[in-house]
Amino acid sequence: MKEKCENPGDLLQGTLDLLILKALARGTMHGYGVAEWIHQTSEDILKVEEGALYPALHRLELRGLLSAEWGTSDNNRRAKFYSLTAAGKKELAQETEFWRRMSGAVARILQTA
Amino acid sequence: MFSEWSNKTWLRFKAIWKRRQLDRDLNDEAAFHLSMREEKNRLAGIDAEEARYAAQRQFGNATGLKERSREMWTFASLEGFLQDVRLALRMLLKNPGFTAVAVLTLALGVGANTAIFSVINGVLLTPLPYKDPQRIVVMKRNDSLPNVSDILRQTRSFSQSGGINIDNMDYTSGTEPMQVRAGRVNAGFLETLGVPPMLGRIISQEEDVKGGPRFVVLSYPFWQNFLSSDPQVLGKTISLSGNDYTVIGVMPANFVPPREHADVFVSLWVAYPDGASERDVHFMHTYWRLNAGVTLSQAQAEISAMDHRLAELYPDSETDRRTVFLPLQESVTGSVRPALLVLFGAVGFVLLIACANFAGLLMARAVARRQEIGIRTALGAGKSRLIRQALTESVLLAIVGGGAGLLLARLGISLLLSLKPAALDRFSGIHLDAHVLFFVFGISLLTGIVFGIAPAWSVTNVDIAESLKEGARGSTSGQSGNFLRKLLVTAEFALALVLLVGAGLLIKGFSRLRSVSPGFNPQNVMTMHLQLPETRYAKIPRQTQFRVQALERLSALPGVQAAMVMDRPLSTNDVNYRVIVDGDPPVAVGAEPRAQTNSVMGDYFHVMQIPIRAGREFTPLDREGQPLVAIVNEEFVKERLPHRNPIGARIDWARAPDPPRWMTIVGVVADVKDSSLDAPADPAVYTPFPQSEQVWRRWMTLVLRTTGPVPGLVDEVKKQVWSVDSQIPITDILSMEDLMAVSLAQQRFNMLLLALFAVLALILAAVGIYGLMAYSVSQRTHEIGVRLAIGAQRGDVLRLVLRDGARLTLLGIAIGIIAALALTRLMVSLLFEVTPTDPATFAAVAIVLAVTAFAACYIPARRATRVDPMVALRYD
Numbered sequence: 001m002k003e004k005c006e007n008p009g010d011l012l013q014g015t016l017d018l019l020i021l022k023a024l025a026r027g028t029m030h031g032y033g034v035a036e037w038i039h040q041t042s043e044d045i046l047k048v049e050e051g052a053l054y055p056a057l058h059r060l061e062l063r064g065l066l067s068a069e070w071g072t073s074d075n076n077r078r079a080k081f082y083s084l085t086a087a088g089k090k091e092l093a094q095e096t097e098f099w100r101r102m103s104g105a106v107a108r109i110l111q112t113a
Numbered sequence: 114m115f116s117e118w119s120n121k122t123w124l125r126f127k128a129i130w131k132r133r134q135l136d137r138d139l140n141d142e143a144a145f146h147l148s149m150r151e152e153k154n155r156l157a158g159i160d161a162e163e164a165r166y167a168a169q170r171q172f173g174n175a176t177g178l179k180e181r182s183r184e185m186w187t188f189a190s191l192e193g194f195l196q197d198v199r200l201a202l203r204m205l206l207k208n209p210g211f212t213a214v215a216v217l218t219l220a221l222g223v224g225a226n227t228a229i230f231s232v233i234n235g236v237l238l239t240p241l242p243y244k245d246p247q248r249i250v251v252m253k254r255n256d257s258l259p260n261v262s263d264i265l266r267q268t269r270s271f272s273q274s275g276g277i278n279i280d281n282m283d284y285t286s287g288t289e290p291m292q293v294r295a296g297r298v299n300a301g302f303l304e305t306l307g308v309p310p311m312l313g314r315i316i317s318q319e320e321d322v323k324g325g326p327r328f329v330v331l332s333y334p335f336w337q338n339f340l341s342s343d344p345q346v347l348g349k350t351i352s353l354s355g356n357d358y359t360v361i362g363v364m365p366a367n368f369v370p371p372r373e374h375a376d377v378f379v380s381l382w383v384a385y386p387d388g389a390s391e392r393d394v395h396f397m398h399t400y401w402r403l404n405a406g407v408t409l410s411q412a413q414a415e416i417s418a419m420d421h422r423l424a425e426l427y428p429d430s431e432t433d434r435r436t437v438f439l440p441l442q443e444s445v446t447g448s449v450r451p452a453l454l455v456l457f458g459a460v461g462f463v464l465l466i467a468c469a470n471f472a473g474l475l476m477a478r479a480v481a482r483r484q485e486i487g488i489r490t491a492l493g494a495g496k497s498r499l500i501r502q503a504l505t506e507s508v509l510l511a512i513v514g515g516g517a518g519l520l521l522a523r524l525g526i527s528l529l530l531s532l533k534p535a536a537l538d539r540f541s542g543i544h545l546d547a548h549v550l551f552f553v554f555g556i557s558l559l560t561g562i563v564f565g566i567a568p569a570w571s572v573t574n575v576d577i578a579e580s581l582k583e584g585a586r587g588s589t590s591g592q593s594g595n596f597l598r599k600l601l602v603t604a605e606f607a608l609a610l611v612l613l614v615g616a617g618l619l620i621k622g623f624s625r626l627r628s629v630s631p632g633f634n635p636q637n638v639m640t641m642h643l644q645l646p647e648t649r650y651a652k653i654p655r656q657t658q659f660r661v662q663a664l665e666r667l668s669a670l671p672g673v674q675a676a677m678v679m680d681r682p683l684s685t686n687d688v689n690y691r692v693i694v695d696g697d698p699p700v701a702v703g704a705e706p707r708a709q710t711n712s713v714m715g716d717y718f719h720v721m722q723i724p725i726r727a728g729r730e731f732t733p734l735d736r737e738g739q740p741l742v743a744i745v746n747e748e749f750v751k752e753r754l755p756h757r758n759p760i761g762a763r764i765d766w767a768r769a770p771d772p773p774r775w776m777t778i779v780g781v782v783a784d785v786k787d788s789s790l791d792a793p794a795d796p797a798v799y800t801p802f803p804q805s806e807q808v809w810r811r812w813m814t815l816v817l818r819t820t821g822p823v824p825g826l827v828d829e830v831k832k833q834v835w836s837v838d839s840q841i842p843i844t845d846i847l848s849m850e851d852l853m854a855v856s857l858a859q860q861r862f863n864m865l866l867l868a869l870f871a872v873l874a875l876i877l878a879a880v881g882i883y884g885l886m887a888y889s890v891s892q893r894t895h896e897i898g899v900r901l902a903i904g905a906q907r908g909d910v911l912r913l914v915l916r917d918g919a920r921l922t923l924l925g926i927a928i929g930i931i932a933a934l935a936l937t938r939l940m941v942s943l944l945f946e947v948t949p950t951d952p953a954t955f956a957a958v959a960i961v962l963a964v965t966a967f968a969a970c971y972i973p974a975r976r977a978t979r980v981d982p983m984v985a986l987r988y989d
Contacts, residue, residue, distance in 0.1 A: 032149040051173035
């Protein structure tokens, strides 16, 4: 089943998925945690509308790349915790490799005068 | 890939059942995020209110995002569909009047169809309960055992064959003497049908020979009723017509011979060896199993060649065989098949009319909802979405209508079966089964879609600006819908006319049939069947002695006239012989014309009030040893003795032993319907019982005429008969009027049903035209008001509206007449003495339809004349 792309023009979607997978590679965390991690790691360069994170999380969960569980946060609130599944780890590796090659290629193209 | 997809589907399914849970989770997740962000903002030193707003800004459109997530988690199209259904239900509940009329209309159509379909399903579609029934064929005419075995041996088309002849046998092992119907068969009969016995075994080929062991196979009902379902019955003996038969088998409960009713099965060679060996006694119904790969026409070709061979070998009995094979199913359902197909066609028309009304209702409603649709379109509802919504409504209505129809069908089926058409007796499978339910669901769904599409489409053809104007009642935008509705009403009238003509023809035929004289006076005549046991009544003089004594005692009963006849009129017993007339030029052997033969005793013609046209009745002097005499009917005189004085002419049975035993005709009587009212009377010959030579015809029917109803007559008669011989079973106690009714039953069944459908069609068509006219009057209130205001008379308005209705009606009637002329030919086999194009019926039906339409249009037309011009003008 091919994932239906709701906003075909949205270049960031694939990127967002990759960032989420990368964030969760460090371990289980809730949505807010993922958002914070992206903020901090990208030094606020990648400005994501925070709400957009959730449809992306749900899409990945539906694809079986993430598993989710309701639990209690540090401050004792009900929160949904996401973690990578085996399929998620595989996907992360593939996508990372793809991005590496892609950005390398783009960089080379840009370097040529 | 697949596991990813199935995982997703599973999660979505889970989400369906946990809708609330899903909503709560989505809310909680967003709330958690917002509160975390808010707290962080506050810690950064922003004041509380601003912190919250900032968090919300950073989060974005929460509702939209939640919506996206929810769509992801659910089946969006299914959700939309459920939403449509909820909306449709709400609409239908809000308009109970509309809903009730639509549902009732469809329920009538679907219910009538379902009832008839369940009969067709049970009779024509369900395979008969034999082994490979499609490979069994039936000979149209009866045949004899020697012919059956010759054909099986000398042809290659058949693997098995069997024959059965039904005869009454006395069963004297029970509490009182009674008669059972014995199927006298050859060993091949039960083998060919291929139904294994429930207990024991069937008669084998080796036992099916002259002098073979007296074995009997019981039917399930006989075993149940007279042997108390004894599981140890095998090996026991029962007494049949004075002989002991050993029970070797019991057939299963669902086994019935295809066209016969039998209580027990015995070997013909054992029970009646004289009949079994006679090549020219064609008295067996025969069944043939085709070899694999042999078609009916191949078998037919081979049997025709065989017929020629038999004719050459046995010219005096087998010259005009002309054997015809029929498929088993056709031979069993033969008589009801055309009637059922015509009824199914008729009921289909009723459904079409109901559907047309349904579509008309939907269209009227679509117009009434223009404003609502306009608003929804203006708010951005897509065309396809609106059509889907309208279709959902019509399909929902259709399915509810179908469900209500199912209830009606249940009533209808019990009504049908209570009419007890004899031809349907053997079919036990008439009920609502899975096929029927599937049929109902299918036609309901189809109706909803096919007849919902046009109204649904017209819903979307809305001029938004026009419809949004306050109170707009534009007379332009409904134009195409109105045209369609007129078309539907015209079609309804055409269909109704066809049905009414069909019903009219059947009614006319039926009344003709009812007025057919049976040839005797059936009032106050009671009949009973007696059979003398062979063991004590083997000779004619002994039989005569019993008959004379019994008649003497019965005639002595006060107010009773008694006589005897071998086979009563209107019975299906059909005994005919070839007859030759003294002095006629000789005819080829086997080509002599046949005549019905009957024996009588007592003043039979007087008791039955059969008019004597010439000569005299039999007297007690016409007995054994006296000159042989006969009485013939008018048909016989017309065919065999034209231009001659029949009295004194001499006749004899063809192929009687030499020298001829001429019988002198002493009287001529009026024709009597021997088999059924709708069959013409055949030539008939009556002889006195005592002069009979046929010792085996030991049965007779008592006929007793009384001046009025006599309570206790039957018991008194039994007592008198048993005072002569206490071991005589008395069966088939029927009044002649009952027999008349039985003879009319099938026609009555056809007529009542078709008439019912026609009335249904008439009502539906009337409702249809009434609805259209009432609607168009309400649409034209403004126009009518203007006309009245500028001086039109009320009569003008009445004419205006009626003219509209009349145009539709007359057009419908004209089309209907053309269609009826083409279609009624299909029912010619159901009609009695009426041509399918009977002008009187056509004219009468057209008038009935026109008058009904006029009445239906008159009500709205009257309403139009009462329009108050002032109110009407303000109305718009």
